Amino acid sequence: MSTTANFPTTSQGVFLEKDIDTNDMVVNIGPQHPSTHGVLRLITTLDGELVKEIEPVIGYLHRSKEKMAESRSLFQYQPTIDRVEYLSSFFDHYAFVAALEKIADLHVPKRVQYIRMITMELNRITSHLLWFGTYLLDLGATSPMFYAFREREKILSLFEDLTGARMMYNYYRFGGVVADMPEGWLDKVRAFLDEAPKRFDEYEAIVSKNPIFLDRTMGIGIIQPEVAIQYGVTGPTLRASGVNLDQRKANPYCCYDEVEFDVPLGTKGDCYDRFVVRMQEMRESLKIIRQAVDNMPGGDTADLNKRRESGDETANDVELQTYGKKINLITYKPPKGEAMVTVESPRGFLGCYMITDGTPKAYRIKWRGASFSNLSILPELMRGRLFPDLMSIFGSIDVILPEVDR
Amino acid sequence: MENIISNLFKMIGLPTEVAYILAFFAAAGLLFFVLSLVGQVAVVFMVLMERKILAWITQRKGPNRVGPWGLLQTVADGVKLLFKEDIMMPHQDKLLFTLAPVLFFAPTFVIYALIPFTDQLLGINLGLGLLFVFALSSLGVVGMVLAGWGSNNKYSLLGGMRSASQAISYEIPLVLSALAVALAAGSLNIREIVETQNAGGFGLFSWYAISLLPLTFVIFWISSIAEVNRIPFDLPEAESELVSGYNTEYSGMKFALFFLAEYASLFGMSALMAVLFFGGYYSPFGGLITQNLGIDIPVVHQLEMATWIITKTYIFIALAMLIRGTLPRLKPDQLMGFSWKFLIPLSLVNLFMVAILKMAWLQENIPTIPLFGREISVCYLGTYAALFLLLIATLAGFGSIFKRKVVPHIQLQQRTV
């Protein structure tokens, strides 16, 4: 192959010769790639192992969730929103249900709120555990994923007892939940709560003092707080940069103002901080769940049923029901109105903006996915970093593609 | 063996010269066939062992469906790979693409010929055996680079380049630490190294892993893990970055060749470690147990020798697998830095220290003190003690490099609103 054939000549007829051709290499990472966590395409310009430019291409998983809402009644639409963010779909449901509850001003019983809080926090743990496993997998350690999945399976079994499904729950209803907890479920949750902290300690012991892990995460992918906010980054990724923004504290929804917990904040904003913040958040979630389980209005369903059978009128209080007001979901027409509900999902602000126009369908439903904004900071973080850092940085901002593409 | 075969050829009626040449190739082919057969049987069980060990680490059961305890699982996988389509894309360099797995596969199995499994069971007894082993083990890298280039795939290319740079970086400490062994033994013949190692009769304590500064062994071990591309040094096929690295484009039997050769080279390196540092085919109690017990049957001795070296080899294989189940992967810059800034200077220092040790061994007419029922030179003991202190200092330095101050970055924020 002639190396000089394609080079232009100057007017004097002198060849411009290059002895080594050092073009940049454009690598098309994805849409199918082991560590893009779904179908993300990253057009990466590499100079050797150095990343010069990276451009995320999204939309491969666009299932037009927002358009679907226009052709279905709200009740028909609800089962499909599990898929907006399938790793923590209780949050989707909460945002959706709470938006309509605000528009229609539906009363939600206290017991329901507590059940919701427990399920959401358990769901946060499953999500963080999955992140923990896959993040270490991205860094090349294969075993932690299996450990993380062991705990996650236990929580999913709890969910299965409660909702009948392991992933796609569809458990919340407007103004309530579909059914009360099965008898003895709270005890199972307690058993998990007793066991989990030991496990989390184990995980940290395996990973967080490993010199290779520290080398690959400390000082890598530092996000300055101002930059993070500019890019709309939320959730643990933002808190790792030291911004104290947790909606559970800042704008308490559900019953988060009735439980005590701390918000772990990072100081440096590197991958290691994001790791520690998430690990710490799982422990804080356990705290919340324990308080919610202990303070559950009405207590365990078995007790409540006994009280009802024995004719205790207080057990039939509206706060202890599974619905505030029974509505016929098939024919239900919400009043006109609009509401934007953002919840603190495991990845940040998960928002549901709902406009109703008095018909059974919503006029417009907009999903605000936390991953969508979080992903947009990736090019900024990757500029001038090494290629293997892509995995530690991309993994650490915990993007889930169904939520990006919706 | 060559003679037998050449006689066979002569019996057919071929001229003597032709018969010899043909016999040479036939013998070489036969040897290679036997070696690769042995190697593949070893690999079959290594793959199963790895899967079982990883399953054990991660609390799973591992393969348990094909054959008793899943023993035939790898065979089934191999048969499946044999029947897979061998995909080759039009834009690939056909020659290099086909040549690469062969170039990777062949040298790793030839190494088996140089490992003394007993004092008799030895393919070739080369005077420069150790040198030849390293020559062969570095040839495998050519296969990887060719695979990366011939695949015409960017991931493969990156993987091939990484493997080249990694091999260059880690062969230096590998060879330097092996050189220390050769220096101590005074020979490059592998069998002689084994014999010299066990000549002292101290058993475990005369093995080079202990008598010749454990540091030598540690350097060799780390470098050999890098040499066979296993976690945490598996950058050429880093699955989370490069999909599968240099063998991304390979399928069917060509992929199986890469797969087999990787395990075969792990076996080869582990066997080499057993031979160079852990007394080869001798027991850790000095000599052979059966010999010490007075059983004087040669076959029993041979069997015991083979048992010892295979056991030692599999211990190292199991350790490599444990490491794989535990550690994350390094980055290329850390990998290079670790080799060039740390391992290579350390191995040079180590070589120097071993040379001093050797000089101490060679000193005569020096007062001796009785120890373990033998007369041991004071100079030897003094040097050894001094070097041991040096080693501890070095290891402390090693530790301080890797010991991080894990500052708890995290502060817990109480209610603010």
Added chain:
Amino acid sequence: MSSENEIDKPQEQQSETVTPEPKAEEQQPIEPKEVKEPVSAEAGEAPEEAVAEKPAKPARKAVTPKASAEEGAAAEPSADGEAKPKAKPAAAAAKAAPAKKEEVPPPPPEPGRYAQLLMANGFKPVPLGNDAGGIEMIELNPSELREACQFLRDSDASRFDLLVSIAGVDWKTSLQAVYHLYSTATYQKLAIKATAVDDKLPSVESVWITADWHERETYDLFGIIFEGHHKLERILMPADWIGHPMRKDYKVEDPRLVWNER
């Protein structure tokens, strides 16, 4: 105009109950009265001017009555704690207003805290009351959208440094973009609405970088052209997609997808 004093009272209550801010409060008693009259007059007209080229009235109608309906919804204390601080003054206002003028069916929503802040600084926001969750809504003229956003981000009284989302809404006659803002300093929320003129809106990419992707998404799904955006391309749909699928009148016209139509 007799009702103005009535409305002002809960206003002051509100600014006291919600987090105090020294600078804005000094200006409020003096300036809003001067600015308010032209604005309340403009409340009905300004958007019509803005969307003059399109038949604007249905769009307008679709917005205003809803806002008043939400007043009522927000008035009763909802189950969540989120709405509580703002709900009380709004309830007072809702009770006070219908008592005075019963003959006028939709009372114009009184400007909330941030509408007042914007008015005090020379912008002309149209207050739309609160949404069902108690988030204040403001309609802004596209011509001053970017500057107002910049002001809301930088002003110490608001500090809306986080753009939560941009939601396009197709009101059949006009396209609207709803900007949900959040303050990481004060944890307040705000919704800004802007109706596109000729399907065009100014880009706020220079205010919040995150608007880049959100605007691309809104352009992709609704066809709102954000002027000044550095690279307004499709983001969720394939690059060669025809049409903007979230529009209410969208039909699949791509011949390649004809199987989809049955």
